[in-house]
Amino acid sequence: MLFLRSLWKTKYYFLIATALLALTTQLWERHWILTDPGTNNFFMSCELLVPFLVLLPVSFLLYDNYEIELGLINGVSTLNLALCKFFSTVVATLIPLVASCLLVRSKVYWCKPSSIVIPLTVPEHFQLYLALSAVVTTLFFASLFLLLRVVLRNCYAPVGLGILVFTLFQPRMQDICSLNLPFSQALFDPFITRYLIGDAVANAGFTVEATGQVVDPFPHLWTYNRLLFVGLAVVILAVTCILLRREKLHESFGD
Amino acid sequence: MNIEITNLTKIYPRGKKKALDGVNITIGSGIFGLIGRNGAGKTTLMRILATIMKSTDGKITFDGKDLLEHKEEFRSSLGYLPQSTKLMPRLNIVEFLDYVCILRKMKDKKERKETIANAIETVGLVGEEKKLLRSYSGGMLRRAGIAQALIGNPKVLIIDEPTTGLDPEERLYFLNLLSRIAAERTIVFSTHITADIEHLCNNICVLEQGKVEYLGDKTSFVSRIDGKLFELTGTPEQEALLRQNSTVTSVAYVDGKPQVRYVAPAPVVEGSQPVSPTLEDAYIYALGGVKR
Numbered sequence: 001m002l003f004l005r006s007l008w009k010t011k012y013y014f015l016i017a018t019a020l021l022a023l024t025t026q027l028w029e030r031h032w033i034l035t036d037p038g039t040n041n042f043f044m045s046c047e048l049l050v051p052f053l054v055l056l057p058v059s060f061l062l063y064d065n066y067e068i069e070l071g072l073i074n075g076v077s078t079l080n081l082a083l084c085k086f087f088s089t090v091v092a093t094l095i096p097l098v099a100s101c102l103l104v105r106s107k108v109y110w111c112k113p114s115s116i117v118i119p120l121t122v123p124e125h126f127q128l129y130l131a132l133s134a135v136v137t138t139l140f141f142a143s144l145f146l147l148l149r150v151v152l153r154n155c156y157a158p159v160g161l162g163i164l165v166f167t168l169f170q171p172r173m174q175d176i177c178s179l180n181l182p183f184s185q186a187l188f189d190p191f192i193t194r195y196l197i198g199d200a201v202a203n204a205g206f207t208v209e210a211t212g213q214v215v216d217p218f219p220h221l222w223t224y225n226r227l228l229f230v231g232l233a234v235v236i237l238a239v240t241c242i243l244l245r246r247e248k249l250h251e252s253f254g255d
Numbered sequence: 256m257n258i259e260i261t262n263l264t265k266i267y268p269r270g271k272k273k274a275l276d277g278v279n280i281t282i283g284s285g286i287f288g289l290i291g292r293n294g295a296g297k298t299t300l301m302r303i304l305a306t307i308m309k310s311t312d313g314k315i316t317f318d319g320k321d322l323l324e325h326k327e328e329f330r331s332s333l334g335y336l337p338q339s340t341k342l343m344p345r346l347n348i349v350e351f352l353d354y355v356c357i358l359r360k361m362k363d364k365k366e367r368k369e370t371i372a373n374a375i376e377t378v379g380l381v382g383e384e385k386k387l388l389r390s391y392s393g394g395m396l397r398r399a400g401i402a403q404a405l406i407g408n409p410k411v412l413i414i415d416e417p418t419t420g421l422d423p424e425e426r427l428y429f430l431n432l433l434s435r436i437a438a439e440r441t442i443v444f445s446t447h448i449t450a451d452i453e454h455l456c457n458n459i460c461v462l463e464q465g466k467v468e469y470l471g472d473k474t475s476f477v478s479r480i481d482g483k484l485f486e487l488t489g490t491p492e493q494e495a496l497l498r499q500n501s502t503v504t505s506v507a508y509v510d511g512k513p514q515v516r517y518v519a520p521a522p523v524v525e526g527s528q529p530v531s532p533t534l535e536d537a538y539i540y541a542l543g544g545v546k547r
Contacts, residue, residue, distance in 0.1 A: 001357050066339045070403070072307045073335045074358035075327055 002076065007088040129222060140229045143236040147243075187225050256317055256332070256410050256441045258282040258304070263313035265299050265465075274299040276465040278313070286437050288456030288473075289445040292542060296465040297445040298338060301415045304443060305335045317411075329411075334404030336397075338415045344389035348380055348399050351388060355406045374402040378432060394425025401432060412442045418451050430454045449535040461541050468541050477537045480518050484536055485527040488514045493524050502544035504536040518544070 071081045258281070265275040275296045291297050302308040304315065306326055315322040317329055343351050349371055356367040375381055378398040383391070388399060397417050404412055414433070418426045433442065433455060446452060452459055452473065459476060461469040469476055484504070487493065494513040497503055501519035508514070516530065517523065518540045539545060 001360070001362060005354065005357055066337060066341055067343065069302075069305070069307045069335070069337055070355065071358060073305055073330055073333060074355070075330050075360075076358050 003084045003088060007091060132226060136226045136229050139233040143233040147236050147240045187228060256284065259316045261314045264311045265303065266311045273465045278467055280460050280467065280470060282441060282443060284441050286442040286444055286456045288452040288459040289443060289462060290447065290452050290459060290538060291462035292447055295462040297462055298415055301413050301445055305333065305413050306330055332410040334409035334412045336400040336404045336414045336417060342388050342396060342399060345387060347385055347387055348375060349384050352402060352406060355403050359407045370406060374405050377405060378402045394421050394429060397429055410440055412440055414442060414444045416445055418446060418448055449538050453534045461538065463542055473534060477532050477534055480532045480537055480540055483518050483520060484516060484530050484532045485519065485522050486516050486530045487524055487527040488512050489524060497523055502540050504539040504544060506545060
């Protein structure tokens with residue numbers, strides 16, 4: 001019942017997410033949004049899944065003390081409250097996402113799974129890159145989540161924005177892998193690691209694509225990119241703190 | 256419902272002093288007033304009673320049953336209005352109460368609708384259903400809070416400092432509302448305003464620094480200073496003398512002269528008149544008198 005109520009309260013987001021996703025898919029997406037064969041679920045677990053999992057405890061903040069106390073007195077745990085809101089958000093995000101994908105795939109001729117793209121290089125300590133990437137991406141999205149929660153008082157906006165960012169950058173995957181994307185553009189991609197690390201890790205080999213380039217840009221690009229996103233997270237958190245000082249925390253996190 | 260609090264102690268993890276220190280209270284049906292200055296431990300006691308905070312030590316029973324062992328049963332007969340007046344600002348009263356009904360696991364839509372309509376009528380918010388709670392005045396928010404606490408027809412109501420910040424009219428309306436809903440219920444009502452207690456309660460508990468300073472009926476509390484309360488309109492020097500040699504319960508300046516009410520076994524300064532004590536006199540005396 002509580003979940004259904006939370007889900008019902010996502011109704012406006014549902015419409016907005018559908019529209020946004022349909023738009024971005026039409027404009028930018030030329031691949032299957034959910035999984036691209038050029039990459040692998042491994043990166044998802046590190047760079048994409050982790051931030052969203054981190055949003056789960058953050059979603060506790062969606063409830064203020066009063067709501068938490070009200071829940072407790074009525075025998076509903078805080079975890080239950082948070083899960084209801086979080087999962088209703090996830091459901092309201094996934095449905096338009098999948099619907100958009102299916103729609104676009106059926107209507108637009110070029111929306112077919114792309115051919116497998118083998119990463120250009122595999123960094124020597126890729127596990128370290130992945131772990132650090134996960135930390136940085138988590139920090140970035142969690143800070144964004146908080147900021148949007150305070151500014152928009154809307155818990156769904158960050159999830160929508162996350163997916164928007166994800167879909168916007170998705171088409172560049174192939175370009176980066178074949179080194180056709182300028183360094184400056186790749187710099188602003190929050191999910192950078194996944195472009196260069198895939199299942200090919202298991203093969204311990206790499207293929208140079210037809211571009212003929214032999215320079216390995218990954219470590220530098222990755223370092224600059226991660227530094228940029230740590231910096232962004234710090235700035236966003238600072239802005240959030242300033243905003244929270246101007247209005248009471250309690251009011252910001254109310255329903 | 257009878258609530259028995261035995262040796263209740265609460266020490267906050269980072270706290271240096273005890274928020275509650277071996278509190279023993281028995282609460283029967285009717286309105287029970289908990290009074291004490293800010294920081295005396297009232298809210299801590301209310302939160303422990305409302306089962307949203309754990310005590311460090313001690314025991315609470317209701318109708319002979321241990322509160323911790325029968326928490327769910329107690330919660331099902333509990334309504335709680337916390338000190339916060341924010342409620343859920345972006346909902347209207349109907350949406351807000353519907354949410355509470357859902358928390359109370361009322362699945363039937365018709366039942367929820369009836370419950371909400373009754374609650375709104377009880378607290379006098381008919382006609383205000385469409386307004387968002389953030390546009391409510393302080394008094395209306397308090398009434399909305401009471402409506403929330405009444406959902407499920409609880410036998411016990413815990414109401415934490417509800418009249419703080421209300422204008423006199425709203426305050427009186429609210430106190431009358433509490434009197435009306437008190438029948439066949441146990442209401443634990445905390446405040447630091449003695450006039451509220453005077454208006455509502457027969458049985459009171461005075462908390463001071465986490466300890467029970469007084470527990471019993473209001474009349475006995477006041478009669479503790481019967482015949483010991485005097486009033487004097489005198490000079491600043493006499494005021495200073497009284498502050499040194501008695502417990503001053505109030506000082507008001509009339510035409511520039513201090514009018515002092517004080518408690519002492521006998522008049523300290525010549526010209527002092529014996530006066531009838533009020534609850535406020537007794538309360539201030541219990542707290543050690545006015546310091547400033």
